[in-house]
Amino acid sequence: xxxxxxxxxxxxxxxxxxxxxxxxxxxxxxxxxxxxxxxxxxxxxxxxxxxxxxxxxxxxxxxxxxxxxxxxxxxxxxxxxxxxxxxxxxxxxxxxxxxxxxxxxxxxxxxxxxxxxxxxxxxxxxxxxxxxxxxxxxxxxxxxxxxxxxxxxxxxxxxxxxxxxxxxxxxxxxxxxxxxxxxxxxxxxxxxxxxxxxxxxxxxxxxxxxxxxxxx
Amino acid sequence: xxxxxxxxxxxxxxxxxxxxxxxxxxxxxxxxxxxxxxxxxxxxxxxxxxxxxxxxxxxxxxxxxxxxxxxxxxxxxxxxxxxxxxxxxxxxxxxxxxxxxxxxxxxxxxxxxxxxxxxxxxxxxxxxxxxxxxxxxxxxxxxxxxxxxxxxxxxxxxxxxxxxxxxxxxxxxxxxxxxxxxxxxxxxxxxxxxxxxxxxxxxxxxxxxxxxxxxxxxxxxxxxxxxxxxxxxxxxxxxxxxxxxxxxxxxxxxxxxxxxxxxxxxxxxxxxxxxxxxxxxxxxxxxxxxxxxxxxxxxxxxxxxxxxxxxxxxxxxxxxxxxxxxxxxxxxxxxxxxxxxxxxxxxxxxxxxxxxxxxxxxxxxxxxxxxxxxxxxxxxxxxxxxxxxxxxxxxxxxxxxxxxxxxxxxxxxxxxxxxxxxxxxxx
Numbered sequence: 121x122x123x124x125x126x127x128x129x130x131x132x133x134x135x136x137x138x139x140x141x142x143x144x145x146x147x148x149x150x151x152x153x154x155x156x157x158x159x160x161x162x163x164x165x166x167x168x169x170x171x172x173x174x175x176x177x178x179x180x181x182x183x184x185x186x187x188x189x190x191x192x193x194x195x196x197x198x199x200x201x202x203x204x205x206x207x208x209x210x211x212x213x214x215x216x217x218x219x220x221x222x223x224x225x226x227x228x229x230x231x232x233x234x235x236x237x238x239x240x241x242x243x244x245x246x247x248x249x250x251x252x253x254x255x256x257x258x259x260x261x262x263x264x265x266x267x268x269x270x271x272x273x274x275x276x277x278x279x280x281x282x283x284x285x286x287x288x289x290x291x292x293x294x295x296x297x298x299x300x301x302x303x304x305x306x307x308x309x310x311x312x313x314x315x316x317x318x319x320x321x322x323x324x325x326x327x328x329x330x331x332x333x334x335x336x
Numbered sequence: 337x338x339x340x341x342x343x344x345x346x347x348x349x350x351x352x353x354x355x356x357x358x359x360x361x362x363x364x365x366x367x368x369x370x371x372x373x374x375x376x377x378x379x380x381x382x383x384x385x386x387x388x389x390x391x392x393x394x395x396x397x398x399x400x401x402x403x404x405x406x407x408x409x410x411x412x413x414x415x416x417x418x419x420x421x422x423x424x425x426x427x428x429x430x431x432x433x434x435x436x437x438x439x440x441x442x443x444x445x446x447x448x449x450x451x452x453x454x455x456x457x458x459x460x461x462x463x464x465x466x467x468x469x470x471x472x473x474x475x476x477x478x479x480x481x482x483x484x485x486x487x488x489x490x491x492x493x494x495x496x497x498x499x500x501x502x503x504x505x506x507x508x509x510x511x512x513x514x515x516x517x518x519x520x521x522x523x524x525x526x527x528x529x530x531x532x533x534x535x536x537x538x539x540x541x542x543x544x545x546x547x548x549x550x551x552x553x554x555x556x557x558x559x560x561x562x563x564x565x566x567x568x569x570x571x572x573x574x575x576x577x578x579x580x581x582x583x584x585x586x587x588x589x590x591x592x593x594x595x596x597x598x599x600x601x602x603x604x605x606x607x608x609x610x611x612x613x614x615x616x617x618x619x620x621x622x623x624x625x626x627x628x629x630x631x632x633x634x635x636x637x638x639x640x641x642x643x644x645x646x647x648x649x650x651x652x653x654x655x656x657x658x659x660x661x662x663x664x665x666x667x668x669x670x671x672x673x674x675x676x677x678x679x680x681x682x683x684x685x686x687x688x689x690x691x692x693x694x695x696x697x698x699x700x701x702x703x704x705x706x707x708x709x710x711x712x713x714x715x716x717x718x719x720x721x722x723x724x725x726x727x728x729x730x731x732x733x734x735x736x737x738x739x740x741x742x743x744x745x746x747x748x749x750x751x752x753x754x755x756x757x758x759x760x761x762x763x
């Protein structure tokens with residue numbers, strides 16, 4: 121289930137915990153992001169991580185609950201616990217470092233059903249199938265040996281077909297902001313993916329000269 | 337447990353993997369492996385697997401034989417050549433029980449050198465041309481499979497089926513092959529791997545050597561990366577196409593300069609040329625390596641550069657038109673029996689020294705340095721080199737010199753067939 125997370129560069133521990141709990145965190149940097157990028161079945165509750173400035177985090181959480189009508193889970197440091205008494209806009213809060221079970225339960229209580237392996241976790245493109253719950257890809261019914269990053273790149277392509285992505289965009293969206301290695305990495309992985317898709321399917325990923333790549 | 341680790345766990349479960357091989361190399365680049373069961377995998381990924389390092393070449397040291405192999409989940413691959421497909425592998429970094437990197441681990445040596453390059457803003461890319469021979473078996477009298485030559489096609493090239501299978505295995509292992517062909521010598525072949533970052537490529541080369549040998553073995557023949565197995569024919573080299581990227585730009589490219597090479601590329605090249613003799617022991621680490629580095633067999637003998645000079649150690653290939661990314665330097669001395677982690681480390685260190693110290697290329701009238709002509713010469717040059725010592729660290733530097741001096745001493749005591757055939761009848 122997609123879940124808006126703020127600030128757009130949350131801590132790795134929080135991201136890992138959300139993913140482990142079965143959510144797909146989507147970084148948002150303003151309230152328009154939350155409203156405009158809402159997925160078809162709606163968001164899971166929003167998560168706001170408090171870094172240094174409690175005030176601005178709470179203000180943004182208030183906006184989410186007012187303007188996007190979403191419950192908000194605040195992630196705070198233990199020292200801020202007392203402050204929470206006065207914050208009515210906050211649906212619930214959780215102390216960091218995060219206990220994963222607690223995170224899952226609190227998000228459920230805020231309104232999200234428990235994420236389950238459902239049809240929505242299977243992605244298809246022609247004879248390609250991606251199982252998002254088990255990370256497995258099959259091509260023409262046969263399991264494909266993908267590395268983790270090959271799998272993530274393919275998943276991104278299948279989720280966003282028909283659009284041209286620059287190498288920089290792919291780096292940011294698939295590898296993440298902390299990746300060091302340069303956009304040559306994208307070329308290397310596209311080349312590998314094409315080989316693994318096989319000759320007939322390698323054209324699914326087309327190179328758009330001096331721009332980037334397009335899938336589908 | 338991060339997503340990459342979860343991916344490995346999930347794939348092992350979903351694909352019915354029964355053994356996970358943990359790979360690393362010793363200081364000479366031999367692949368070492370031990371297998372764990374899926375039940376151990378989660379612990380291996382999070383805490384590492386303990387093993388006794390005392391029997392690994394270059395790992396043994398007083399009082400610290402216990403080592404931890406920390407699997408790198410980004411290198412998880414199902415091996416394509418084991419029957420049933422139930423074996424996977426991961427490369428490991430070797431650390432001490434307290435978690436500090438073990439300085440005798442070649443992978444960690446390369447990581448260290450790449451970090452230095454990162455700090456200067458560079459990513460080091462390598463694209464190798466791997467040459468090797470197929471023989472009937474591993475006996476001391478090598479028997480070739482064919483008498484084909486460069487680019488020859490059937491029926492002289494009986495091995496193209498083996499090459500094809502090898503390429504398919506490599507592609508499944510995420511090692512893209514740009515091209516493959518029959519090489520100049522009988523039964524000699526070449527695989528050109530598509531360039532990638534140096535750490536990945538060192539892993540890829542170790543994997544490629546194994547894949548080539550596995551496929552050959554399945555066909556009842558023998559593949560070898562020995563630098564010079566046949567007297568009178570070209571040996572097997574491993575030309576390395578080198579480039580430094582700064583973010584998305586090829587730092588070696590300049591549209592304004594002659595040759596399309598940037599000032600950075602010239603400095604890097606000057607570093608390679610100045611330090612080539614010192615690093616040769618690492619790029620060419622066997623007694624036999626120096627039987628290849630002789631004039632007349634398309635192998636370099638001088639620390640010089642050119643467009644098409646067979647004796648020069650650096651070649652400047654002509655890049656594809658309009659493709660700045662294909663501008664590169666080709667370093668021609670290494671052979672495929674080197675330890676790629678250490679070879680990339682010293683090559684990078686030599687090039688970076690040229691950049692840091694603004695080396696100039698030697699002027700036209702100065703005679704170029706000769707590359708070492710024996711392992712002993714190469715070891716002498718290496719022993720005097722603070723550059724190599726810094727790049728490898730004291731542990732690897734000292735162990736390597738000790739081990740290789742012993743190899744040279746053993747060779748010195750050997751009475752060869754050359755001596756018996758030429759001296760015995762007349763002396």
